[in-house]
């Protein structure tokens with residue numbers, strides 16, 4: 175074969191090879207996210223995935239130093255009946271964190287979703303509702319005193335237009351239930367850091383401004399609120415970096431610890447019939463890096479950390495919830511690191 179033919183064949187083979195491997199990233203997981211970072215890097219874990227999937231557990235052990243239970247601490251699982259608490263799985267996670275020097279963030283005490291039937295069907299007057307509300311918060315916070323460093327005390331209490339959501343808690347307890355949730359949690363564990371947690375704060379300025387002034391007003395009245403959980407279920411196109419930067423700035427300016435509490439970056443938000451390709455994965459990687467670079471600008475006293483909402487694409491809530499193909503996390507279905515894992519690590 176002439177030299178010319180030989181180099182054409184090599185070039186063709188290279189093109190063919192790179193096409194068939196179009197989603198490969200040349201990225202390996204030799205390093206560790208949290209070892210590359212000056213602030214904690216966390217992950218959300220579902221008990222079963224963590225307990226029975228050694229790939230998930232190994233990645234968690236090596237890459238993350240903060241844990242949020244994706245579902246285990248929610249009311250329907252942890253407090254399934256009025257006098258019944260299922261401590262088993264939550265305790266096991268807490269013991270794992272203690273033995274392995276991982277921070278445990280509690281998610282979540284008061285939310286309008288994943289409520290057990292006994293709460294949804296509870297018949298009682300205002301004082302009886304107040305009693306179950308207080309007991310729910312204080313029994314759980316008290317149980318994990320000294321083990322859970324921080325709590326999402328109230329989750330997603332605002333509508334997109336910035337008004338208070340008309341959740342069952344608001345209906346039964348009145349507009350000031352948020353204040354009392356924080357007070358009860360603080361009473362049960364004065365050392366725990368207390369967060370308000372919500373979504374779209376980075377993309378919806380109206381909601382962000384209303385949440386901020388509502389929380390500022392509580393703080394002004396001496397209610398202990400230490401931080402804000404900015405969930406950041408975002409996508410490769412949105413929000414723009416200026417919005418993310420403004421969000422971090424707005425909350426740190428008023429002395430809130432900032433926890434990027436549920437980060438994932440969807441690739442297919444408008445549910446197209448896509449094939450995953452290198453270009454999409456590269457765009458996702460740039461967005462992960464952008465979030466970290468903007469987070470690095472926050473004064474270090476307010477950096478509570480970045481938590482990724484799951485280990486692998488296979489475990490993500492997004493394809494299930496929205497019934498679409500998507501790949502929002504740092505590890506692929508085979509628990510191999512994606513380009514975004516490496517870009518994020520470099521950006522920390």
Ligand code: G3I
Nearest residue numbers: 220244245281282287288329373405407436483490491495
């Ligand atoms: O536990 C039951 C199980 O008994 C049953 O067999 C199975 C059948 O569907 O469902 C199991 O419950 C599921 C639960 O996850 C635990 O796996 C629920 O159906 C399912 O709806 C639930 O989804 C969770 C969702 O919150 C609930 O609203 C997702 O995993 C979780 O990622 C998601 O997380 C929320 C945050 O808490 C708050 N911010 C938004 C975020 C995404 O929605």
